Structure formats: C-alpha cells, structure tokens
Amino acid sequence: xxxxxxxxxxxxxxxxxxxxxxxxxxxxxxxxxxxxxxxxxxxxxxxxxxxxxxxxxxxxxxxxxxxxxxxxxxxxxxxxxxxxxxxxxxxxxxxxxxxxxxxxxxxxxxxxxxxxxxxxxxxxxxxxxxxxxxxxxxxxxxxxxxxxxxxxxxxxxxxxxxxxxxxxxxxxxxxxxxxxxxxxxxxxxxxxxxxxxxxxxxxxxxxxxxxxxxxxxxxxxxxxxxxxxxxxxxxxxxxxxxxxxxxxxxxxxxxxxxxxxxx
Amino acid sequence: xxxxxxxxxxxxxxxxxxxxxxxxxxxxxxxxxxxxxxxxxxxxxxxxxxxxxxxxxxxxxxxxxxxxxxxxxxxxxxxxxxxxxxxxxxxxxxxxxxxxxxxxxxxxxxxxxxxxxxxxxxxxxxxxxxxxxxxxxxxxxxxxxxxxxxxxxxxxxxxxxxxxxxxxxxxxxxxxxxxxxxxxxxxxxxxxxxx
Numbered sequence: 001x002x003x004x005x006x007x008x009x010x011x012x013x014x015x016x017x018x019x020x021x022x023x024x025x026x027x028x029x030x031x032x033x034x035x036x037x038x039x040x041x042x043x044x045x046x047x048x049x050x051x052x053x054x055x056x057x058x059x060x061x062x063x064x065x066x067x068x069x070x071x072x073x074x075x076x077x078x079x080x081x082x083x084x085x086x087x088x089x090x091x092x093x094x095x096x097x098x099x100x101x102x103x104x105x106x107x108x109x110x111x112x113x114x115x116x117x118x119x120x121x122x123x124x125x126x127x128x129x130x131x132x133x134x135x136x137x138x139x140x141x142x143x144x145x146x147x148x149x150x151x152x153x154x155x156x157x158x159x160x161x162x163x164x165x166x167x168x169x170x171x172x173x174x175x176x177x178x179x180x181x182x183x184x185x186x187x188x189x190x191x192x193x194x195x196x197x198x199x200x201x202x203x204x205x206x207x208x209x210x211x212x213x214x215x216x217x218x219x220x221x222x223x224x225x226x227x228x229x230x231x232x233x234x235x236x237x238x239x240x241x242x243x244x245x246x247x248x249x250x251x252x253x254x255x256x257x258x259x260x261x262x263x
Numbered sequence: 264x265x266x267x268x269x270x271x272x273x274x275x276x277x278x279x280x281x282x283x284x285x286x287x288x289x290x291x292x293x294x295x296x297x298x299x300x301x302x303x304x305x306x307x308x309x310x311x312x313x314x315x316x317x318x319x320x321x322x323x324x325x326x327x328x329x330x331x332x333x334x335x336x337x338x339x340x341x342x343x344x345x346x347x348x349x350x351x352x353x354x355x356x357x358x359x360x361x362x363x364x365x366x367x368x369x370x371x372x373x374x375x376x377x378x379x380x381x382x383x384x385x386x387x388x389x390x391x392x393x394x395x396x397x398x399x400x401x402x403x404x405x406x407x408x409x410x411x412x413x414x415x416x417x418x419x420x421x422x423x424x425x426x427x428x429x430x431x432x433x434x435x436x437x438x439x440x441x442x443x444x445x446x447x448x449x450x451x452x453x454x455x456x457x458x
Contacts, residue, residue: 025291026288026289026291026380027288029288030287070348073344073348074341074345077340077345078341080340081337081340085337100388103340103383104380104383104387106344107344171448174451175285175286175447176447179441179443179447180444183436183437183440186437186440187433190431190433191432
C-alpha cells in the first residue's frame with residue numbers, strides 16, 4: 001500500500017509529467033484555453049493511462065520484446081477509441097471542445113513513456129497506481145495552466161467571472177498566449193532552480209532529437225541508441241589507438257635512452 | 264479550373280491560415296527540439312513533407328476503400344497509427360537500399376516522425392473534413408509545407424538570437440517559446456485571408 005501511495009506522490013510532485021518531465025506538450029498547449037477544458041483533457045488522458053498501464057503490465061510477460069512498441073500502440077489506440085466513443089455518447093460538449101486531441105492521445109509521449117519505463121517492468125497494481133499518479137499530475141498541471149489562461153484571457157475561472165470584460169487580455173486564450181504562459185512557467189522554474197527537463201541546460205548532444213533519451217519514447221530512441229552505441233565504440237577504439245600510440249612513443253623514447261646509456 | 268482553385272485554397276489554408284504548429288499545436292516536439300540549426304531544420308522539414316504527403320495518400324486510400332465500405336469507421340485511429348508506423352519503417356528501408364544519398368540526409372529524422380502527432384493529425388483531419396483522395400494529398404502537402412515554413416523560420420531566428428543578451432532566466436527554452444508565441448501572432452495575420 002505504501003508503494004501505491006508513493007507512486008501517486010511521484011506522479012503529482014516528483015516526476016510531474018508537465019512541469020518536471022515536460023512531456024506531452026501538444027495537448028498541454030492546445031487544450032488549456034480554459035480550466036474546464038484542461039481538466040477534461042487531463043482526466044481523459046488519465047483514464048487511458050490507467051488502463052493502458054494495467055493491461056500492459058498484465059501482458060508484460062507475454063508480449064515478445066521485439067514487437068513491444070507496436071503492441072503497446074495497438075493497446076493504447078484501442079483504449080483511446082473506447083474513450084472517444086464514450087465521450088461522444090455521454091459528454092458531447094467536452095468531445096467537441098477537445099476535438100482532434102482525443103484521438104491524438106495515442107501519440108502522447110506520456111502514455112508510451114510510462115508503458116516502457118514503468119508498466120513493462122512492474123506488477124499490475126503498482127502500474128495502475130502509477131497511471132493514476134501520472135494522470136492526476138497531468139490533470140492538475142493542465143488545470144493550472146488553463147486557469148491562468150482563462151483568468152487572463154477571459155477574466156473567469158471555471159466559467160465564474162472574476163475580472164470585468166474591459167480588463168481581459170484576449171490573446172491569452174488564443175494560440176500565442178499558450179506559448180507565452182508556458183514561457184513564463186519555464187522561466188519561473190529556471191529562476192527558482194526547480195527540477196525540470198528545461199533547466200538542466202544545453203546538453204550539447206549531436207542527436208537530431210536533442211538526445212533527451214530519458215524523456216523519449218517510441219522508435220526514435222531505438223535508432224538513436226544504435227547511433228550512440230556506434231559512437232561510443234568508435235570513441236573507445238580511438239582512445240585505445242591513442243593509448244597504443246602513446247605507449248609506442250614511450251617505448252621508443254625509453255629504448256633511445258637505453259641506447260644512449262649503452263654508448 | 265475549379266478543382267485547381269479548390270486545391271490551391273486547401274494548400275494555402277493548411278499551410279498558412281491553419282498552420283499545423285502555430286495555430287493547431289501539433290508536432291511541437293520536433294518544432295522545439297530540432298530547430299537549433301537551420302540545416303537540420305530543413306532536413307526535418309523535407310522528411311515531414313515526404314512522410315505526411317505519402318501517409319495522407321495511403322490512409323485516405325485505405326479509409327475510402329477498406330474502412331468506410333465495411334462500416335469500420337471507428338477503427339480509424341488504430342488503423343492509421345499502424346499504417347503510419349509501418350509506412351515510415353518501409354520508407355526507411357527503401358531509402359536505405361535504393362537511394363542512399365537521400366537516406367543519409369533524412370535517415371535520422373524518419374524514426375522521429377512516427378511518434379509525431381502532426382502525421383496522425385493530418386490523416387485524421389483529412390477524414391474528418393471529408394476530403395477525397397486528391398484533396399487529402401494536397402491537404403497533407405500543405406500541412407507539411409506549413410510545418411517546414413514554421414520550423415525553418417524558428418531555426419533561423421534561434422541562430423541569430425543565440426549571442427543576444429537574454430535575461431538569465433529566459434535562456435534556453437523560455438526564449439524559444441516566446442519566439443514561437445510572437446511567430447504565432449504573426450501567423451494570426453493570415454486568418455481571414457480565406458473566408
């Protein structure tokens with residue numbers, strides 16, 4: 001039980017998917033025009049995440065290692081379809097507000113990332129709680145961003161008007177506002193030196209994706225891992241060659257010294 | 264003439280008015296991640312144009328002739344993501360074997376594209392807007408061109424502001440996000456161009 005509570009704490013605070021890991025930026029920016037939409041998107045993602053973690057964890061010994069990514073994608077896509085049909089049937093307004101971002105939950109890196117990083121290695125109960133924790137963290141983060149944007153852009157929180165209309169900065173509910181709010185947030189994290197994927201600086205990676213393998217999922221990392229591996233081997237070989245050269249040079253110098261001594 | 268005009272309108276509206284990144288928020292990860300240098304941004308853009316146009320064609324073909332007639336409409340998310348993943352793998356293998364020069368230029372970017380939501384988003388938008396096969400291909404092309412315009416512009420801006428005096432806390436990703444926000448404001452100027 002302690003482990004389950006720890007998973008929830010981990011998802012909300014320690015490894016918050018939005019604020020700390022910076023995963024799933026597309027829905028974060030697109031669906032947070034109001035607090036209600038942000039919360040709706042977060043809870044929809046959470047529903048998919050809990051069940052995908054549970055199912056993948058149950059099947060983790062059956063799925064062959066080589067086809068695991070396609071298998072995960074099929075599981076997640078089926079769950080997303082189920083959730084989408086449920087939303088269409090019972091929550092029409094939320095479905096219309098989120099639009100294309102419901103089917104796009106399939107390619108949300110949080111879900112595949114958790115499947116690969118946690119559910120594939122742990123038991124079903126912990127995995128389900130990991131999904132709940134991560135989902136809650138994502139929902140809370142989206143709700144907070146949505147609240148800020150709604151308050152600045154349309155002067156209300158959850159639909160209750162707080163600031164009169166003439167003081168609204170309507171750009172915050174439009175597309176550019178999303179970028180500005182997120183920029184402010186990351187700048188604040190830099191200022192306070194909070195743990196975040198954005199403030200560990202420039203890691204100087206030469207990989208196309210920025211080399212952020214820890215927060216990456218999907219097939220990108222497979223190709224890049226191969227590249228890293230070849231680079232590492234190359235570097236090792238180079239180091240070995242350099243060492244041998246140095247050794248040879250030293251030997252030569254030593255034999256030269258001996259020669260001189262002989263003379 | 265009329266079809267030509269409507270296709271041109273589709274391209275302009277998907278590339279500029281409803282720019283996939285700056286107004287639809289799809290494909291942000293490569294937009295922020297691969298925009299450090301202009302040449303990698305161009306490479307990514309070309310790879311995205313290639314994959315989105317091809318996948319728009321294949322997905323609309325499959326939707327029209329397999330899913331729709333059999334009443335399997337609800338399977339489109341699953342079908343499309345698998346088609347896209349398989350297609351990207353196939354393209355990668357084909358390029359590696361037959362056109363090595365092109366593979367060297369685009370190879371690194373291809374695996375990144377599978378998990379890019381812009382590709383799936385374009386395929387789903389085609390279906391939801393009720394586009395035919397030709398219209399889907401042109402919509403895909405326009406979407407991808409819009410992506411390339413945005414990422415190349417951002418990378419050029421990033422290259423030229425690299426040595427600027429940026430407030431310490433805004434160094435790194437915050438300034439990139441602010442740049443994108445300003446670009447999004449600029450792109451809002453295109454809305455209303457097509458009524």
